[in-house]
Amino acid sequence: MIIIMDQHASRENIDDVQKKLSELGFRTHPIFGEVKTVIGAIGDKRHLNTQEIYTLPGVENIVPIMKPYKLAGRELKQVPTVINVGDVQIGGNKVVVMAGPCAIENEKSYIDTAKKVKEAGAEILRGGAFKPRTSPYDFQGLEEDGLKIMAEARDITGLKLVTEVVDTRDVDLVASYADIIQIGARNMQNFRLLKEVGMHKKPVLLKRGLSAKIEEWLMAAEYIISEGNEDVILCERGIRTFETATRNTIDLSAIPVVKELSHLPIIVDPSHATGTWKYVSALSKGAIATGADGLIIEVHSDPNCALCDGPQSLRPSKFSQIMSELSHVANAVERTI
Numbered sequence: 001m002i003i004i005m006d007q008h009a010s011r012e013n014i015d016d017v018q019k020k021l022s023e024l025g026f027r028t029h030p031i032f033g034e035v036k037t038v039i040g041a042i043g044d045k046r047h048l049n050t051q052e053i054y055t056l057p058g059v060e061n062i063v064p065i066m067k068p069y070k071l072a073g074r075e076l077k078q079v080p081t082v083i084n085v086g087d088v089q090i091g092g093n094k095v096v097v098m099a100g101p102c103a104i105e106n107e108k109s110y111i112d113t114a115k116k117v118k119e120a121g122a123e124i125l126r127g128g129a130f131k132p133r134t135s136p137y138d139f140q141g142l143e144e145d146g147l148k149i150m151a152e153a154r155d156i157t158g159l160k161l162v163t164e165v166v167d168t169r170d171v172d173l174v175a176s177y178a179d180i181i182q183i184g185a186r187n188m189q190n191f192r193l194l195k196e197v198g199m200h201k202k203p204v205l206l207k208r209g210l211s212a213k214i215e216e217w218l219m220a221a222e223y224i225i226s227e228g229n230e231d232v233i234l235c236e237r238g239i240r241t242f243e244t245a246t247r248n249t250i251d252l253s254a255i256p257v258v259k260e261l262s263h264l265p266i267i268v269d270p271s272h273a274t275g276t277w278k279y280v281s282a283l284s285k286g287a288i289a290t291g292a293d294g295l296i297i298e299v300h301s302d303p304n305c306a307l308c309d310g311p312q313s314l315r316p317s318k319f320s321q322i323m324s325e326l327s328h329v330a331n332a333v334e335r336t337i
């Protein structure tokens with residue numbers, strides 16, 4: 001439920017309401033608006049006599065939250081969430097581009113690619129050090145050595161880092177290097193992992209599961225937020241359908257739907273969605289036109305030799321060309337890139 005405080009409610013009134021709710025076993029999430037404060041209260045309503053809350057000073061109204069995703073939904077929070085990753089904002093007017101290879105393979109090629117994507121206008125550098133591969137015989141990532149190379153690339157370029165964690169045992173380690181922790185599609189419903197990253201302060205990039213409905217995806221975000229980490233960025237990366245012409249089927253309709261249902265920012269991964277570098281440009285444009293707050297694109301200095309996802313990786317020169325084209329689309333929808 002949502003406790004709406006009246007516009008003259010003092011900080012003390014707000015604290016008292018929160019105190020009472022926690023005594024009753026509720027978790028509280030205050031949202032301090034420009035005019036009013038609202039307090040989201042999550043817990044078992046059977047323990048509540050709403051009269052006890054209504055009579056507290058400063059309380060204006062109490063309304064139920066109908067959707068199952070209480071904290072990720074628009075009912076509680078109407079203004080869009082803007083996530084600060086250092087000086088980069090995700091969910092604001094500027095479309096944020098994350099780019100880099102699928103995996104960190106070696107220091108030289110990674111640093112080289114990092115410099116090039118930075119030059120082309122990317123603000124966040126991607127790269128997997130723990131790779132969730134379909135085959136156990138495929139390259140699994142350089143693990144901490146890969147994270148060290150990422151940190152070096154950050155020192156050189158100033159780019160922020162996004163990298164995936166696949167195991168609860170590695171969350172502390174990954175969080176100590178990453179600026180954004182990625183939860184991959186295959187782990188979207190790994191609830192222990194979601195809770196673990198929810199207990200950290202670092203923003204989380206939550207990819208949509210291979211066969212996840214939007215509601216399931218938002219419930220996964222709810223797991224993270226309910227542990228206290230509100231900085232969740234959703235990422236549409238294509239879903240499984242009957243179509244096999246592309247690796248996955250990109251669901252661009254998810255963007256306006258998510259925008260309506262949730263306050264969280266949403267970005268698109270056209271690389272994993274299509275599996276083919278040739279389609280990345282068109283789908284990137286489509287994503288921006290449809291309202292995406294950002295893109296995450298795979299770029300590799302030599303895609304033919306990539307240890308992972310070469311066929312969908314752009315060469316740095318192509319990435320740079322696409323970046324300049326994207327600014328026209330961003331401008332057309334009154335955004336910058």
Ligand code: PEP
Nearest residue numbers: 102184185186207237272
């Ligand atoms: C990735 O970003 O490298 C990745 C494995 O993506 P996904 O989880 O969307 O398949």
Ligand code: MN
Nearest residue numbers: 102298308309
């Ligand atoms: Mn990949």
